[in-house]
Amino acid sequence: MSTPAAPPTNGGSVRNGDASRDGFPGLPPFPNDVPTAPLLRISLAKLLANDQAEEDRFWQACCELGFFYIDLRTGGQSTDEIDGEALLQDAEKLFQVQEEFFGLPLEEKLKYDFKEQGSYFGYKGYGGGLVDKSGTPDRNEFYNTSKDDILGLSSPLPAPPNLNQYRPLFASYMRRSHAVVSLVLRILNARLGLPPGHLESLHRLDAPSGDQVRFVKAPPQPPKDRRTALGEHTDFGSVTVLFNRLGGLQVRLPSHIKPITPASPAPDANTNGAVNGSVEVNGAEENWAYVRPLPGHAIVNLGDAMVKFTAGVLRSNIHRVVNPPGEQAESTRYSLVYFARPEDEVVLRALRGGKVVEEAVKKRLGSGERWEEEEVSSKEWVLRRALGRRGVGSWEKSEGTEEVSLRKGQAV
Ligand SMILES: O=C(O)CCC(=O)C(=O)O
Numbered sequence: 001m002s003t004p005a006a007p008p009t010n011g012g013s014v015r016n017g018d019a020s021r022d023g024f025p026g027l028p029p030f031p032n033d034v035p036t037a038p039l040l041r042i043s044l045a046k047l048l049a050n051d052q053a054e055e056d057r058f059w060q061a062c063c064e065l066g067f068f069y070i071d072l073r074t075g076g077q078s079t080d081e082i083d084g085e086a087l088l089q090d091a092e093k094l095f096q097v098q099e100e101f102f103g104l105p106l107e108e109k110l111k112y113d114f115k116e117q118g119s120y121f122g123y124k125g126y127g128g129g130l131v132d133k134s135g136t137p138d139r140n141e142f143y144n145t146s147k148d149d150i151l152g153l154s155s156p157l158p159a160p161p162n163l164n165q166y167r168p169l170f171a172s173y174m175r176r177s178h179a180v181v182s183l184v185l186r187i188l189n190a191r192l193g194l195p196p197g198h199l200e201s202l203h204r205l206d207a208p209s210g211d212q213v214r215f216v217k218a219p220p221q222p223p224k225d226r227r228t229a230l231g232e233h234t235d236f237g238s239v240t241v242l243f244n245r246l247g248g249l250q251v252r253l254p255s256h257i258k259p260i261t262p263a264s265p266a267p268d269a270n271t272n273g274a275v276n277g278s279v280e281v282n283g284a285e286e287n288w289a290y291v292r293p294l295p296g297h298a299i300v301n302l303g304d305a306m307v308k309f310t311a312g313v314l315r316s317n318i319h320r321v322v323n324p325p326g327e328q329a330e331s332t333r334y335s336l337v338y339f340a341r342p343e344d345e346v347v348l349r350a351l352r353g354g355k356v357v358e359e360a361v362k363k364r365l366g367s368g369e370r371w372e373e374e375e376v377s378s379k380e381w382v383l384r385r386a387l388g389r390r391g392v393g394s395w396e397k398s399e400g401t402e403e404v405s406l407r408k409g410q411a412v
Pocket residue numbers: 214216230235242244249319320321334335337
């Protein structure tokens with residue numbers, strides 16, 4: 001008789017013997033000899049059932065790292081607004097759609113690059129973004145689809161004819177992802193002691209915002225020349241729901257959080273030097289760990305807006321994408337992302353009216369920190385950050401909450 005996989009005993013991160021490690025059909029397995037990030041696995045079903053222990057773990061993940069897995073299997077029902085299985089199915093279909101899109105000729109895809117019009121929606125070609133301040137080009141392609149466009153809140157942007165037929169699928173995927181985001185916001189709102197519904201009122205699905213779906217394609221890199229495909233960054237908005245199937249995503253762990261390291265790591269030429277969780281970059285030890293993709297789960301991470309709203313109580317962790325590790329190195333990597341951002345006119349500053357944030361603000365001011373909040377709207381912030389990474393405007397101006405992620409200066 002087969003028994004179900006034992007629940008994880010290490011607070012929910014993933015270890016050997018767990019059925020979720022089986023990988024994705026048709027893709028090479030994620031290796032067992034690279035350091036991985038100890039992300040908690042949070043059950044959507046338990047959050048929906050108001051399980052207090054699960055909420056505690058969720059809160060811990062949001063305050064410590066701002067990154068966790070959400071297990072979407074059996075979360076919600078088809079009659080509910082939140083339906084984990086249906087979200088997984090929509091994601092599955094959109095993985096096929098993105099292969100179809102990226103298969104178009106380059107000249108066709110380039111028609112939908114709107115950078116010159118000051119928009120980050122549409123296409124970004126391979127090498128069209130920067131991975132660092134010295135201007136190193138990236139190694140991936142993007143296609144960004146606006147939620148406002150798909151839901152009819154703005155006039156539609158030109159899009160390839162083969163994508164237009166999938167507008168109902170995009171709409172379904174956006175609504176289902178946004179429903180998960182709303183749940184995340186509702187629980188955070190309560191934990192922060194904010195007036196009921198406050199965070200959700202800043203993220204209404206039917207209000208203009210920079211919410212978007214992103215397709216990402218990164219082809220395998222030549223073995224002798226493997227570099228960062230997507231430069232290190234914190235996400236710009238509030239909550240990101242991410243699906244990927246091959247490794248390559250890495251989070252930069254703050255020094256007090258240790259990666260899960262294999263008992264006896266074998267040196268691996270494809271790990272970007274990250275054996276034992278560290279790489280030497282410009283003389284500084286960084287603490288990078290892979291995020292193991294898990295079937296049936298999405299990766300959820302918080303963005304800059306949540307750090308700003310909470311004066312640093314919640315975290316937006318630095319992450320990047322490198323060539324997939326181990327046997328996966330020769331495969332093309334795709335990912336599918338939903339970025340939820342505050343509504344366009346929301347000003348990104350510490351929220352009033354909740355005891356947790358107010359205490360954090362008092363602490364920062366009381367410690368003599370020079371802390372000034374820039375009056376920047378969500379729309380302006382996202383534009384500045386997105387276009388800055390495409391070489392428009394200054395790199396410094398396009399920086400987010402990286403310093404908080406690294407616990408530099410004030411230990412918030
Ligand atoms: O491809 C991934 O796994 C992560 C992508 C990402 O971090 C982003 O698009 O902001």
